Amino acid sequence: MILAGGRVDELGVLTHYRPKSAVPFGGFARVIDFPLSNLLHSGIERIAILSQYRSYSLINHIGTGAAWDMIGRNRGISILPPFKDYDNPHWYRGSADAVYQNLDYIQYYGPSVILILSGDHVYQMDYRRMIRYHHEHDADLTAAFIEVEPRAASRFGVAEIADDSEDGGRMLSYEEKPANPKGRWASLTVFCFRPAVLFEVLKKNQKGDSYEFGRDIIPMMMREQYKVHGYKFRGYWGYTRTIDEYWQTSMDLLGPDPKIDLEAWGIRTNLAHRNIADRQPVKIGPHGCLENSMAYNGCLIEGTVRNSILFPGVHVMAGAEINDSIIFFDNTVHAGVCLNRVVSDVNTVFNRDVRVGEPQCEKPSRVSVIGWNNSIPEGLHIGCGCRVAPRIAPEKWPKDKLEDGEELQ
C-alpha cells in the first residue's frame, strides 16, 4: 500500500496541481517511481496507491502499470481514491484511516504480509530483505529506520532500536517528531505488518480522533506491547519535503559517481507520460555547452548549462546560462537569461534577459521556485529564495524586480 495522498505544503508551487509523489525528479521520472521500481525489483506485484490530493497527475502517470511490469494475471496496480458509502462519509483522514477504509481490498487478496510505503522518498531498497527479517523475527510490525544526527531527528518519527543484530532489533522507544529526540533512528515510513495485527490496530485506532501511522499506530502498538521491530536501513535516503531538500537531493544525481545512480538502481518511469518516449535525442548546437549536468531526450541546448538537471523538452537558446538548477519538462530559456539555483516547473518560458537568483547567494533559503505555465516577462530580475505561483497573469508581474525571498501569487 503506497501512501501517495499528501500535498506537503512546503513544496508549495510544485504541488499546487499534483500530489508530492507525482513531482518530477531525476531528469525524467517522478518521485513515486522510486518506490515503484523498488517494488518491481523486489518482485512484489500487487500494489495499491492511496491517493487523495489532485490525483489526476498521478493516475495519468501510473497508467496501466505496464511501465513497472505490473500488468498481468496475478499482477496489478490499483489506485484507491477516497469514497463514500453507508458508514463512511469522509475523506481519508490520515494515512492509517486511508488504509483502514480499504481493508476490504486487502482482505480480498489475503496477503501473508502487508507492506506500507510512502510515495515521497528517493531511495533504493530491496523490500525482500526487510520482509525476510520481519518473518525471521515473527514481528507484528517491522518499521525501517535510518541513522541520523540527533539534532536533525526532530522532524521525523524517532526510535531507539536494540542492537540485536546488524539488520535491526526490538524497538525500545518511539517518539513522533520529538523536540529532544532520545533515539537516533529516523523512520522511513516503510512498514511491514502482520495482516491480522494491522486489521486489529486500525480498528482500534478508529475510536480516536487522529489517524496516522507515525503519530498514532506505532505509539499505540508500543504501549500495548505488540512485537515491534526496527529494521536498520543503511543506503541512501533522499528527502524532498522542502524546496531546499528537493534541490539538495537532486544535486545528488550529479557528478562522476553520483549518490543516486538511476541506472544502477534500475529506475523505471512511465515513458508514455508527457510523451517522453517520443522525444528525439538531446540536440546540442554548435555553441552549446554542458558541464556536470543531466539532460533527457527532447532537450535542445544552444546555450550554457552547468550543474543542472534538464527534463525532456527544455530549450536553452544561444546566450542563455543555467547554473545549479532543475528545469522541468518543456521550459524555454531565451537568450540573455541567467538562472541560478532555480527549480522551474513545466511549460515555463523565461523571456529574454530574465535573471533569477545570484551566482553566489549564500542566504539560507536560496532556491527560487517557479510554478508551471508561467511566461516571465523580458528583463525581469527575480531574487534568491523567491516563490512564483503557477500561471501568473501578465499584469501581476512586478515592474523590474522580485526581491529576495518574495512570493508572487
Place this chain on the structure above:
Amino acid sequence: MRESGDALVLLLAGGIGSRLNLLVEHRAKPAVPFGGLYRIIDFSLSNVMNSGLTRVGVLTQYKPLSLMAHIGDGAAWDFTGRTRGIKILPPRTGKKDSDWYKGTADAIRQNIDFILANPSEQVVVLSGDHIYRMDFDAMLSYHQHKRADITIGMMVVPKCDIHQFGAGIIDNENRVVEWEEKPKVPRTNLASMGIYVFETKYLLETLARDRRENDFGMDIIPRAIREDRVYAYPFYGYWRDVGTIQSYWETNMDIIRENSGISPEEWEIRPNPEYGDRPMDRAPARFLAGCKVASSLISAGCVIEGTVINSVLSPGVRVKKGAVVTNAVIFDDGVVEERAAVDLAILDKRVQVGRGAVVGHGDNLTLANQQYPKHLYTGISLVGKEAIIPVGAQIGRNCIVQFGYSGDSFSGRNVLPDGQSA
C-alpha cells in the same frame, strides 16, 4: 481525422539493402538504427499512424527477427485495438516447398488472403526503408479525386540520380503517360518513391492477370500505364533512400545540421523505446565536468566525459575522459575508452574502442575498401557489432572491422591500413 476511408497498408520490409554492408549483416534494412534512437522503419510506420491508417501488414523476408522484435505488438504506433492491428507477413510454404517472395508484386500476390481478410477500397503499398514524412491521407484523397487505378508517389530528383529509380513522364493532369525503370539516359527528373495507392479491386485483378509479373516497377506499372489510369502524386520535401553507407551517414548528419529539412520529433516520428532485457529505463544523458559536446545528438543513457563533435550517439554510449568522437554514428552501448579517437565512422552496437585506439586514422579518404570498393569509398570506416578495437590500435579510412572482432592485433601489427578489412 482521416478523410479518405480506412485503406489497408502493406509495407514491404523484405529488402536486403546489401550496400549497407555490416549494418545489415544481422538485420533487415528497415531495422537498421537511425538518428540515435530510431530505426529506419519508424519513419514509414509513424507516417502511417499520423495519416490515421490503422491496419498494416509488414512483408518480411530477410533476417526478420530484429524487425519483428522492434515492431512488437505495434503499440508504439497505436496499432493495437479492436479494429486496428499490425501483422507480420513472412513468406510461407505454398505449392512448392518454399515460396520466397520473388519481387514486390509477387510478395503482395502471395498475401492476397490478407487483403481479402481486411476489406478496403484502397491498398497503400510502401517500402519500409526511406527517411521522409508524408501524409498518406492526402494522397488517398488525391487518388480518389483523380479516380485513378494506381497513384504513385513521385518526386523531383537531380537528373544524374534518375538511373536509380523508376522514372515517369506525366501530362498536365499528372497522369503518367510513359515509364522507364532505372533508365540509363534520363528523359525526366520525376522519380518514383516506391509508394503506391491501388484500388483494391484493381490490384486483385491485375495481380491475377499474369503470374509472371513479379515486380511493380518492372512489370505491373508499365502495363498499367499503357492500359489503365495511373497518376503521379507529387511530393515536395525531404526524402532519402538511405541505401548506401554514404547516404546513411549523410542523412544522420542532416539531423544535426541547421535547416536540413529533417526533424524526427517535429515530424512526430515514434520510436519503439527498446527495453530488451534491461530491467531499467535509460536515465537522462550525463555530461560530466570537462566534457565538450557540440553539434551532436546524444540519446538518453549516454555518459560523456570526453569530446563529441558532429556525431550521433544512440542510447547508452560512453565517451571516456580524453576520448574524441567526431563525425561518427555510434549505436547503442558503445564504449570509447580514454584517449581513444573515432572519426568518420559508423560503430554498430556494443563496440568497444580500446584506450588510445584510433578509428579513422590518417588523411587518405579516397582509397576505397579493397573488398567492397562500391560500399566504402568516401573515407567512412565501419565497425561491426560487439567488435573490440585493441588498446592503441589504428584503424585507417574505408576500413571494415567485422562483427565480434576481438583479435589482439591486426596480423601482428596494431594497424589496419586504409581500405583493409579485419
